[in-house]
Amino acid sequence: MEIPYTVDPRPDTGVYNAKLGVWLFLASEVMLFGALFSSYVLLRVGAVSWPHGYEHLNIPLATVNTVVLITSSVTMVMAWASLAMGSLKRFRIFMGSTVALALVFLVIKGFEYAAKFEHGLYPSGSTFMAIYFTLTGLHALHIVGGIIVNSYLLGPGSRMWRTQPARFTNRVEVAGLYWHFVDLVWIFLFPVLYLL
Amino acid sequence: MSAPAAHAHPAGHSGGHGFWRTYVFSQDHKVIGVQYGITALLFLLFGFTLMMIMRWQLAYPGQAIPLIGKFLGDSRAPDGIMLPEFYNQLGAMHGTIMVFLGVVPLAVGAFGNYVMPLQIGAPDMAFPKLNMMSYWIYFAGGVTMLSSFFIPGGAAASGWTSYAPLSVIATTGQTVWLFGMICLITSSLLGSVNFITTIFQLRARGLAFMRLPFFVWAQLVTSFLLLLAFPPLEAAGVLQLMDRLAGTSFFMPSGLVVSGQPLANSGGGSPLLWQHLFWFLAHPEVYVLILPAMGIVAEIIANNTRKPLWGYRSMVYATVFLGFMSFIVWAHHMFLTGMGTAISSFFQATTMIISVPSIVILTALFLSLWGGSIRFTTPMLFALAFLPMFGIGGLTGLPLGLAPSDIHLHDTYYVIGHFHYVVAPGTLMALFGGIYYWFPKVTGRKMSDALGKLHFWLTFVFINCVFMPMFIQGLAGVSRRLYDGGAQYAHAQGVLHLNVFMSVAAWCLGLAQILFIVNFFWSMRKGKPVGANHWEATTLDWAATSSPPLAHGNFTVVPEVHRGPYEYSVPGNGRDFVPQNAPAEAH
Numbered sequence: 001m002e003i004p005y006t007v008d009p010r011p012d013t014g015v016y017n018a019k020l021g022v023w024l025f026l027a028s029e030v031m032l033f034g035a036l037f038s039s040y041v042l043l044r045v046g047a048v049s050w051p052h053g054y055e056h057l058n059i060p061l062a063t064v065n066t067v068v069l070i071t072s073s074v075t076m077v078m079a080w081a082s083l084a085m086g087s088l089k090r091f092r093i094f095m096g097s098t099v100a101l102a103l104v105f106l107v108i109k110g111f112e113y114a115a116k117f118e119h120g121l122y123p124s125g126s127t128f129m130a131i132y133f134t135l136t137g138l139h140a141l142h143i144v145g146g147i148i149v150n151s152y153l154l155g156p157g158s159r160m161w162r163t164q165p166a167r168f169t170n171r172v173e174v175a176g177l178y179w180h181f182v183d184l185v186w187i188f189l190f191p192v193l194y195l196l
Numbered sequence: 197m198s199a200p201a202a203h204a205h206p207a208g209h210s211g212g213h214g215f216w217r218t219y220v221f222s223q224d225h226k227v228i229g230v231q232y233g234i235t236a237l238l239f240l241l242f243g244f245t246l247m248m249i250m251r252w253q254l255a256y257p258g259q260a261i262p263l264i265g266k267f268l269g270d271s272r273a274p275d276g277i278m279l280p281e282f283y284n285q286l287g288a289m290h291g292t293i294m295v296f297l298g299v300v301p302l303a304v305g306a307f308g309n310y311v312m313p314l315q316i317g318a319p320d321m322a323f324p325k326l327n328m329m330s331y332w333i334y335f336a337g338g339v340t341m342l343s344s345f346f347i348p349g350g351a352a353a354s355g356w357t358s359y360a361p362l363s364v365i366a367t368t369g370q371t372v373w374l375f376g377m378i379c380l381i382t383s384s385l386l387g388s389v390n391f392i393t394t395i396f397q398l399r400a401r402g403l404a405f406m407r408l409p410f411f412v413w414a415q416l417v418t419s420f421l422l423l424l425a426f427p428p429l430e431a432a433g434v435l436q437l438m439d440r441l442a443g444t445s446f447f448m449p450s451g452l453v454v455s456g457q458p459l460a461n462s463g464g465g466s467p468l469l470w471q472h473l474f475w476f477l478a479h480p481e482v483y484v485l486i487l488p489a490m491g492i493v494a495e496i497i498a499n500n501t502r503k504p505l506w507g508y509r510s511m512v513y514a515t516v517f518l519g520f521m522s523f524i525v526w527a528h529h530m531f532l533t534g535m536g537t538a539i540s541s542f543f544q545a546t547t548m549i550i551s552v553p554s555i556v557i558l559t560a561l562f563l564s565l566w567g568g569s570i571r572f573t574t575p576m577l578f579a580l581a582f583l584p585m586f587g588i589g590g591l592t593g594l595p596l597g598l599a600p601s602d603i604h605l606h607d608t609y610y611v612i613g614h615f616h617y618v619v620a621p622g623t624l625m626a627l628f629g630g631i632y633y634w635f636p637k638v639t640g641r642k643m644s645d646a647l648g649k650l651h652f653w654l655t656f657v658f659i660n661c662v663f664m665p666m667f668i669q670g671l672a673g674v675s676r677r678l679y680d681g682g683a684q685y686a687h688a689q690g691v692l693h694l695n696v697f698m699s700v701a702a703w704c705l706g707l708a709q710i711l712f713i714v715n716f717f718w719s720m721r722k723g724k725p726v727g728a729n730h731w732e733a734t735t736l737d738w739a740a741t742s743s744p745p746l747a748h749g750n751f752t753v754v755p756e757v758h759r760g761p762y763e764y765s766v767p768g769n770g771r772d773f774v775p776q777n778a779p780a781e782a783h
Binding site (some may be wrong): 002003004005010013015016017018020021024025027028029031032033034035036039042043046047048122123124125126127130131133134138 | 398
């Protein structure tokens with residue numbers, strides 16, 4: 001017996017298995033980052049003094065990174081839409097752009113980290129730097145995870161397009177949901193850490 | 197070209213994978229369930245052994261441990277006499293192993309994996325590969341935890357709660373503990389995503405939500421708790437790892453002095469933050485421990501009273517409500533932290549509210565017995581014992597949920613007695629019942645009733661002898677986590693003699709489990725062969741063939757459901773049960 005609803009949605013729930021699965025996974029991710037943001041709030045309100053993010057962090061670089069990440073979300077949607085319209089070639093272009101933009105994000109982030117270390121700002125220095133490195137580091141790990149999944153779908157994973165195009169389109173959609181979530185986390189991180 | 201090739205091997209999904217793919221790296225939910233079950237039972241035995249060693253120290257403080265003492269090594273027990281550091285390691289690891297490596301993997305990983313897909317008429321879990329990963333990550337987490345006993349400084353010793361700042365300045369064992377926990381959290385995340393998706397997506401035709409067996413509901417709510425409550429502990433684990441490895445001060449307050457030396461960290465952190473994040477998981481975790489047990493008990497009781505469950509709908513609503521409420525009671529573990537009377541009042545109120553659905557479920561199970569012609573089978577004995585045992589565990593929790601009485605009882609043996617009544621005589625009794633109940637489904641053979649009943653009575657008597665005196669000691673004010681069991685304290689002298697009694701009972705309880713182990717292996721080979729529906733049950737798991745074939749082959753005919761889960765003793769019917777998949781004409 002094959003497992004049902006791997007490709008087509010189940011009529012009464014309206015989703016296929018992987019889509020429900022990824023939404024559940026994202027719910028748990030919300031709780032993970034929610035707990036970290038709550039910790040941030042608790043530590044900040046309990047602190048004797050707390051620096052403003054702009055005193056230590058590089059807002060222009062982070063703004064560029066925000067734009068980079070939002071653009072990568074757009075190209076991710078385009079990649080999925082290309083498959084829905086039946087074009088693997090256009091999918092390759094947009095998915096390639098998504099991965100490239102994600103790499104750009106990491107490189108910029110790397111420059112930011114390097115600058116902090118140069119100025120002797122380490123996680124052990126203050127609670128602010130500690131939470132900055134922990135939150136952005138964990139987010140960067142999520143970016144790395146997204147790059148791995150998206151590169152797989154761009155490379156060896158795309159062979160599925162020839163045999164099961166609908167299932168492959170679903171996979172890209174699901175990867176996209178995750179990618180938008182990672183993007184969304186950054187949208188929260190940016191103002192909380194850099195601007196407030 | 198590849199499409200016809202794929203069709204040329206229709207058997208690719210029904211075996212023919214060789215030993216490793218069939219039994220070790222299997223993607224079949226039944227094999228994974230059995231893997232979970234055996235691993236978890238071994239961990240339970242190991243965790244219990246740690247406690248049996250600790251009970252020697254509590255009964256006879258400072259005396260050499262007989263038999264195994266000389267094998268423990270000089271860093272743990274020189275001349276067989278246990279060091280305080282080793283006692284702390286045993287305590288922390290007993291708690292961790294029993295909860296995270298024993299009971300939850302058995303209740304959810306084993307029973308959930310094996311029984312739930314069968315009960316909903318599914319060919320397998322929705323994501324078989326994830327299921328396999330979930331088991332192996334759990335296994336890796338378990339091995340990581342065990343390995344910490346052998347590193348310098350030994351295993352984690354800051355209690356299973358790992359409170360900061362003690363845990364942050366502890367030896368390397370704590371780091372290993374954190375890595376182990378991250379494995380276990382990841383495993384349970386994969387598992388819970390899989391369980392929920394399976395229940396929503398793979399229900400058989402006609403199996404509406406209100407026709408789900410109660411066990412499936414229990415697993416569904418449990419999975420949501422695991423999915424949403426564990427990530428905050430993962431966050432806390434990451435923060436504690438940063439504290440330990442990167443020198444941050446998330447949980448470290450300013451101006452901390454350890455052994456006369458001021459710590460060289462930046463400070464400014466909050467030890468209470470750890471407690472909040474930890475209990476945000478660990479209170480829902482209590483319901484993760486108890487709900488699957490209630491599910492198992494509900495199945496056994498409906499089957500052995502030959503009656504529909506009393507108030508099935510109320511039980512379902514109560515379970516869902518319980519799931520929601522369990523997220524807003526966590527700080528009742530923290531009344532002594534000085535978080536303020538306003539917050540204490542809130543958490544007292546929610547704690548009193550959450551006792552209501554538990555009582556609804558327990559009452560419904562008790563009322564289900566009323567007027568039934570009860571079959572006193574071995575699983576039924578365990579299920580019946582669960583009811584008063586969980587009742588004691590739950591009711592003794594009420595004084596702990598109210599700040600005024602909790603201030604006296606906090607961190608005493610009363611607390612230990614309370615939560616062990618919930619988990620050990622409660623959940624573990626139910627899990628034993630579940631093993632006796634579903635053993636014929638897994639192996640096609642029945643476990644010996646004579647050995648089973650003897651195992652039940654000995655376990656029932658000794659387990660109460662272990663835990664009941666803890667209430668007396670706790671009310672006398674004896675603190676938990678004392679290396680000498682309270683011998684140094686004047687107020688403990690009157691109840692100190694109970695330590696020997698409890699320890700002897702614990703060792704007898706250990707001996708009684710030999711009956712279970714013998715029965716388990718003997719019955720696997722020589723047990724009485726029985727049919728696919730030995731207990732004459734109604735749910736779909738019993739419509740599957742006995743010892744269902746591996747690799748997605750649960751049912752010979754795709755089942756279709758026509759009725760609710762517990763149609764026992766329906767009048768005007770030849771038999772006293774109507775399976776869920778029996779066609780409507782059979783009425």
